Amino acid sequence: MATKNEIPVVETKDLFAGYLPGVNILNGTNLYANKGELIGIIGPNGAGKSTLLKAIFGLVKVREGSITLNGDDITGLKANQLVARGVGFVPQSNNVFPSLTIEENLQMGLYQNPGAYSDRLEFVTSIFAELGKRLKQRAGSLSGGERQMVAMSRALMMDPAVLLLDEPSAGLSPVRQDEAFIRVSEINKAGVTTIMVEQNARRCLQICDRGYVLDQGKDAYTGTGRDLLNDPKVIGLYLGTLGA
Amino acid sequence: MDFFGIFTSSISFIIAPTTIAYALATLGLALHFGFGGLLNMGMAGFMALGAYGYAIGILTFGLPWYLAAFVGIAASIVFALILGIPTLRLRGDYLAIVTIAAAEIVRLMLLSSAFGGLTGSADGLSGFNGPGGTVTNPTVGAGGFNDSNPIPPGDYGFMPFLDNERTWYLRIVGFIILGLAIFIVWRLVNSPWGRVIKGIREDEDAVRSLGKNVFAYKMQALIIGGVLGALGGLMLAFSTNVNSSVYVTSLTFFLWTALLLGGAATVFGPLAGSIIFWVLQAFLGLLFPALADAGLMPFTTIQAAQIKYIIVGFALVLLVVFRPQGLFGNKKELTFVK
Amino acid sequence: MSSNVPSSSPVKSTDLHVGAIKPGVAKKDPVLVADGVRRQFGGLVAVDVEHVEIPRNAITALIGPNGAGKTTFFNLLTGFDQPNEGSWSFNGKSLAKVSAFKVARMGLIRTFQLTKALGLLTVMDNMKLGSTEQKGENLSASLFPFLWKKKEIEIEAKALEILTRLKLDAKRDDFAASLSGGQRKLLEMARALMTNPELVMLDEPMAGVNPALTQSLLDHILNLKKEGMTVLFVEHDMQMVRHIADWVIVMAEGKVVAEGAPDEVMKNPAVIDAYLGSHQDIDLGAVTGRITLPKNSKEK
Numbered sequence: 001m002a003t004k005n006e007i008p009v010v011e012t013k014d015l016f017a018g019y020l021p022g023v024n025i026l027n028g029t030n031l032y033a034n035k036g037e038l039i040g041i042i043g044p045n046g047a048g049k050s051t052l053l054k055a056i057f058g059l060v061k062v063r064e065g066s067i068t069l070n071g072d073d074i075t076g077l078k079a080n081q082l083v084a085r086g087v088g089f090v091p092q093s094n095n096v097f098p099s100l101t102i103e104e105n106l107q108m109g110l111y112q113n114p115g116a117y118s119d120r121l122e123f124v125t126s127i128f129a130e131l132g133k134r135l136k137q138r139a140g141s142l143s144g145g146e147r148q149m150v151a152m153s154r155a156l157m158m159d160p161a162v163l164l165l166d167e168p169s170a171g172l173s174p175v176r177q178d179e180a181f182i183r184v185s186e187i188n189k190a191g192v193t194t195i196m197v198e199q200n201a202r203r204c205l206q207i208c209d210r211g212y213v214l215d216q217g218k219d220a221y222t223g224t225g226r227d228l229l230n231d232p233k234v235i236g237l238y239l240g241t242l243g244a
Numbered sequence: 245m246d247f248f249g250i251f252t253s254s255i256s257f258i259i260a261p262t263t264i265a266y267a268l269a270t271l272g273l274a275l276h277f278g279f280g281g282l283l284n285m286g287m288a289g290f291m292a293l294g295a296y297g298y299a300i301g302i303l304t305f306g307l308p309w310y311l312a313a314f315v316g317i318a319a320s321i322v323f324a325l326i327l328g329i330p331t332l333r334l335r336g337d338y339l340a341i342v343t344i345a346a347a348e349i350v351r352l353m354l355l356s357s358a359f360g361g362l363t364g365s366a367d368g369l370s371g372f373n374g375p376g377g378t379v380t381n382p383t384v385g386a387g388g389f390n391d392s393n394p395i396p397p398g399d400y401g402f403m404p405f406l407d408n409e410r411t412w413y414l415r416i417v418g419f420i421i422l423g424l425a426i427f428i429v430w431r432l433v434n435s436p437w438g439r440v441i442k443g444i445r446e447d448e449d450a451v452r453s454l455g456k457n458v459f460a461y462k463m464q465a466l467i468i469g470g471v472l473g474a475l476g477g478l479m480l481a482f483s484t485n486v487n488s489s490v491y492v493t494s495l496t497f498f499l500w501t502a503l504l505l506g507g508a509a510t511v512f513g514p515l516a517g518s519i520i521f522w523v524l525q526a527f528l529g530l531l532f533p534a535l536a537d538a539g540l541m542p543f544t545t546i547q548a549a550q551i552k553y554i555i556v557g558f559a560l561v562l563l564v565v566f567r568p569q570g571l572f573g574n575k576k577e578l579t580f581v582k
Numbered sequence: 583m584s585s586n587v588p589s590s591s592p593v594k595s596t597d598l599h600v601g602a603i604k605p606g607v608a609k610k611d612p613v614l615v616a617d618g619v620r621r622q623f624g625g626l627v628a629v630d631v632e633h634v635e636i637p638r639n640a641i642t643a644l645i646g647p648n649g650a651g652k653t654t655f656f657n658l659l660t661g662f663d664q665p666n667e668g669s670w671s672f673n674g675k676s677l678a679k680v681s682a683f684k685v686a687r688m689g690l691i692r693t694f695q696l697t698k699a700l701g702l703l704t705v706m707d708n709m710k711l712g713s714t715e716q717k718g719e720n721l722s723a724s725l726f727p728f729l730w731k732k733k734e735i736e737i738e739a740k741a742l743e744i745l746t747r748l749k750l751d752a753k754r755d756d757f758a759a760s761l762s763g764g765q766r767k768l769l770e771m772a773r774a775l776m777t778n779p780e781l782v783m784l785d786e787p788m789a790g791v792n793p794a795l796t797q798s799l800l801d802h803i804l805n806l807k808k809e810g811m812t813v814l815f816v817e818h819d820m821q822m823v824r825h826i827a828d829w830v831i832v833m834a835e836g837k838v839v840a841e842g843a844p845d846e847v848m849k850n851p852a853v854i855d856a857y858l859g860s861h862q863d864i865d866l867g868a869v870t871g872r873i874t875l876p877k878n879s880k881e882k
Contacts, residue, residue: 175857179859442702455684
């Protein structure tokens with residue numbers, strides 16, 4: 001099992017955060033991601049999976065604890081500051097600009113560093129070949145799964161230090177879900193450190209390097225993806241045995 | 245500067261008949277908007293119909309006051325039906341637009357000389373409260389409101405609540421009506437009917453999918469709230485005369501201010517809001533002219549009297565931004581963002 | 583009720599159809615029959631169902647890619663939308679032009695894809711709203727508590743029972759807005775169950791619900807069948823469909839393109855292509871090259 005690097009790309013220590021005053025969703029979460037890892041976060045509803053991701057991206061107020069990016073403390077920074085430091089976030093819905101073309105959406109990902117456009121476009125189309133052929137298509141005319149792909153690509157355009165994905169398979173039919181997971185795996189194989197929150201725990205654990213099972217705002221279990229997939233406690237509490 | 249006089253005059257508004265009138269209309273608005281999510285921007289129209297219906301009932305139809313009151317109430321029910329049938333099936337914003345226009349139409353019709361025989365047009369109607377057969381009110385028989393007054397003539401109470409028997413009778417009747425109204429509304433909103441209304445406030449389709457006739461519920465809320473508005477108008481009519489210049493759009497917005505001040509989705513909020521609103525109004529309306537008179541403000545007396553309206557508008561904005569739930573409201577329950 | 587141990591394999595209803603299996607095949611005892619239902623939005627034909635019958639007292643799954651028209655079809659059947667043409671009947675009674683609340687009163691209850699848990703009401707109030715037996719909801723009766731108080735207590739007890747089964751009982755007095763997305767889905771389904779429906783139409787009931795809790799929900803749906811109800815649900819989770827569905831209907835581009843028992847339908851190549859994907863039962867770790875599977879394993 002991989003151990004923590006000296007300086008992991010992302011690390012949260014005893015994180016407490018929430019939306020309503022006085023109510024914490026995260027109750028002391030500890031997580032880290034080494035360079036090049038694909039980390040999966042699963043768990044029951046209300047466990048705080050999305051909240052954890054949003055806390056890393058500065059969208060939720062952190063009340064206690066710390067978050068570091070490559071060793072630098074980023075706790076409390078706002079989302080736009082985090083983007084400048086290389087944190088890429090792909091929300092679950094409303095993740096493309098429907099009135100803009102695919103090309104323009106990708107350009108939006110680079111607005112802080114427009115000069116790197118052609119290099120980054122090459123990188124992105126090496127993973128998603130079809131994008132290169134449809135650059136002029138209006139994003140609003142794309143299906144849900146296709147929009148996911150564009151949203152992920154947009155985040156990749158800025159050469160992120162870490163990519164945060166919020167339930168990339170949500171609302172998709174089985175064939176599109178499989179495509180989404182394969183895509184995430186491809187992105188990670190190209191060298192992008194990725195943290196993904198997922199509801200489809202089975203598929204998520206099948207492709208990730210390490211996983212965290214969140215329950216009531218705490219990391220209840222952690223291990224390699226394979227270990228968690230086969231752990232009877234995790235199966236009993238989170239995965240269910242329908243797949244068996 | 246007569247601080248004592250200003251102070252006592254303002255405090256007297258705590259139980260003034262106008263305050264009770266506002267409390268009734270605001271209670272209707274609470275039912276419409278606070279509990280039902282209906283954006284009624286024309287409550288002044290309901291009040292006008294209540295007041296004028298009553299006055300016309302006495303002067304034109306010669307009814308005794310308690311029957312004439314039903315004319316006012318009936319008029320408001322018809323008004324609610326006319327408003328509701330076309331708009332309640334559409335998005336909520338349409339009701340807002342239609343009610344603003346409808347209330348103004350009502351006012352202009354009451355103002356117009358075309359119906360002058362009935363409404364007194366710009367002069368309005370007066371002399372319908374009695375006592376009847378007197379020099380000042382020769383036309384009214386003995387069925388006026390003041391004729392039913394059992395309290396012997398004289399002044400009662402203590403400063404600042406020192407008034408004659410008419411005002412006290414008015415107050416007592418007003419409190420009885422208000423008490424009944426609050427009790428009924430309280431019963432309604434804490435019943436299963438109230439639960440359905442609150443559900444509709446948030447999502448009509450969800451409630452429809454559970455088998456409830458959403459249109460019927462909204463119409464019922466519109467009518468009941470409208471009747472409460474009419475009762476408010478009735479209280480104003482009992483006090484003196486009726487004049488269309490009272491039932492302007494500003495009146496509607498004053499009611500909204502009182503509503504938001506007290507708490508839109510509460511049963512006692514409207515009363516609290518009305519009291520605070522009127523006491524403050526009276527206070528500022530007397531304070532600023534007095535200050536201007538004493539040379540402490542660079543305005544004329546008349547200008548200074550208008551400052552209170554600016555303050556009311558400002559207060560309304562602050563309320564909505566910083567404390568939309570008002571005094572008694574529950575922040576978690578009432579939000580403006582849908 | 584333990585949510586972790588799967589219930590013994592559910593007894594599937596078989597022999598539901600009449601004659602050869604094809605899209606639109608007739609059923610022995612249909613509870614809902616639709617004919618020539620067509621809904622067009624401008625140039626786009628969202629629904630174009632020639633004929634479909636839903637078998638009574640069985641669990642039918644409606645599957646298909648996004649944009650296939652499943653939710654639009656639900657809306658049409660339940661009165662939330664009007665078709666351009668078509669007729670359909672519930673227990674023999676025509677539902678065309680019947681308004682949504684009346685359809686619900688007839689016993690046809692539906693849930694929504696985008697949850698409509700009433701956030702500003704408590705969980706318990708949401709549940710009580712589901713009951714169709716509370717006379718206190720009538721204006722005149724509402725003023726006299728003695729007329730409805732007793733019923734209210736009964737309703738509350740029934741609600742609590744359902745909430746406990748779905749593990750929402752601790753939240754009964756919380757505002758529904760404070761529930762997570764998956765919990766709200768559960769609440770919406772629980773609320774629908776309060777109406778004692780004859781036909782329950784669930785639009786993606788498992789979306790966003792934790793896999794372990796899914797099993798308890800599935801047991802609940804199976805219970806509905808035992809109590810005589812019919813279930814029609816839209817889902818993307820094929821495990822769930824395989825586990826409880828007696829019959830599967832596949833929609834694509836507004837039309838019914840396949841029907842049959844789950845195992846048959848899932849082997850249909852056209853369905854695999856358009857919807858299921860070829861990795862349906864294969865570990866994605868193997869597909870992406872992250873792991874190598876031993877030769878004869880069929881790990882999922």
